[in-house]
Amino acid sequence: MIPDLTVGDSEQPWVDVAPYQVGTTAATLTLHSPADPDPTGTAIPVDTGVETTVDGRQVLRFTTISNVRYTAAGWWVREWKVTGPGAIEPKETFFVAPSPLAGGPLWTPTxxxxxxxxxxxxxxxxxxxxxxxxxxxxxxxxxxxxxxxxxxxxxxxxxxxxxxxxxxxxxxxxxxxxxxxxxxxxxxxxxxxxxxxxxxxxxxxxxxxxxxxxxxxxxxxxxxxxxGADGDTPDPAVAPMPVYSFPPAPSWGDQLL
Structure with a gap:
């Protein structure tokens, strides 16, 4: 299974709030990175909520002002804090996988x-x-x-x-x-x-x-x-596998004792 997120991915996180009151309900987002030694996390600017319909119900959706880029592999946490009517404090834990391109040739395309x-x-x-x-x-x-x-x-x-x-x-x-x-x-x-x-x-x-x-x-x-080399020429940095040779077995070894 290929993970939803890998290092280098970016997205615009969001949270839906219901019930709510426009102008009173507000939200903040703190992002915790596995590479961030600061346990308090990083505050991410959040855009003003927009009224929208999700599955037939009215909600107030808050989104980040810009995309968030995930730069480290491991478990991340989005910590939302919604105040006012509809106040909630959800935490979303999600995994960002290492990029399979890490350690590849310098000419690896992006x-x-x-x-x-x-x-x-x-x-x-x-x-x-x-x-x-x-x-x-x-x-x-x-x-x-x-x-x-x-x-x-x-x-x-x-x-x-x-x-x-x-x-x-x-x-x-x-x-x-x-x-x-x-x-x-x-x-x-x-x-x-x-x-x-x-x-x-x-x-x-x-x-x-x-x-x-x-x-x-x-x-x-x-x-x-x-x-002066082709694709069959081994890379000198890679040690060749050992090859063993044994003499043929004597014919008397096939006889039952």
Whole structure:
């Protein structure tokens, strides 16, 4: 199961209050990070509540003024304090998973780099029919930022399996190749549209994946020319597995005593 939030994700926390009184009911938010040594937490500015309907009931919704970014893995706590009519003090505990991209190659593409190849994907629909273009993936998009991180990690491994150790002069090309591959799988899993009259050879995902394959073939060839090594050349930093050899068993060993 892929967690809802990973390091690097951001979102706009909110809390619903009912009953309430406009102008009297107020809310504050304190955010506790696992990386924050201060147990008192960090005060997050909260926007004035907005009346809205949720599941057929009227509520007063408070949201943070801007998105909150989660920068550390572990258990976080949102501590709301609502005063006035409808006063409550809910605490929300949630887990932020480590990014699978941590410790990867320097040329590992970012979420925004992947999003640049499928710009219609990371959109958040608004109630009035408009869309908010995030230009990156996070916990509010489909797929989520955590899911895209997994696709990026897979694409990076796909590149290195073919090329072996990359020459530094090819890092930018490797970034593009892995980003296009990840974008292809984003679109394959979450197609923007489904047209039965359109050939699968013309779909966005098919074009992106084919482009990535062509780029990888050229990247591997260029890397071999620069380094004198190919994808089958072992990384010197990785110790080879031992290989053992034994003489054939004597024929008399098959006889029953």
């Amino acid at each position: 979420r925004s780099r992947v999003a640049s190849y499928v710009p219609s994907r990371p959109l958040v629909p608004a109630a009035d029919g408009s869309n908010v273009d995030l230009m990156a993936f996070d916990s509010t998009t489909r797929p989520t930022g955590g899911q895209v991180d997994q696709l990026i990690a897979d694409a990076v491994n796909w590149v290195t399996d073919e090329t072996g150790v990359l020459d530094e002069r090819l890092y930018e090309s490797a970034t593009a190749c892995a980003a296009i591959r990840a974008a292809g799988f984003v679109e394959l899993g979450y197609p923007e549209r489904s047209d039965p009259m359109k050939s699968t050879a013309n779909t966005t995902s098919d074009r992106l994946l084919k482009q990535a394959e062509q780029m990888l073939a050229r990247l591997a060839a260029r890397n071999a020319a620069l380094t």
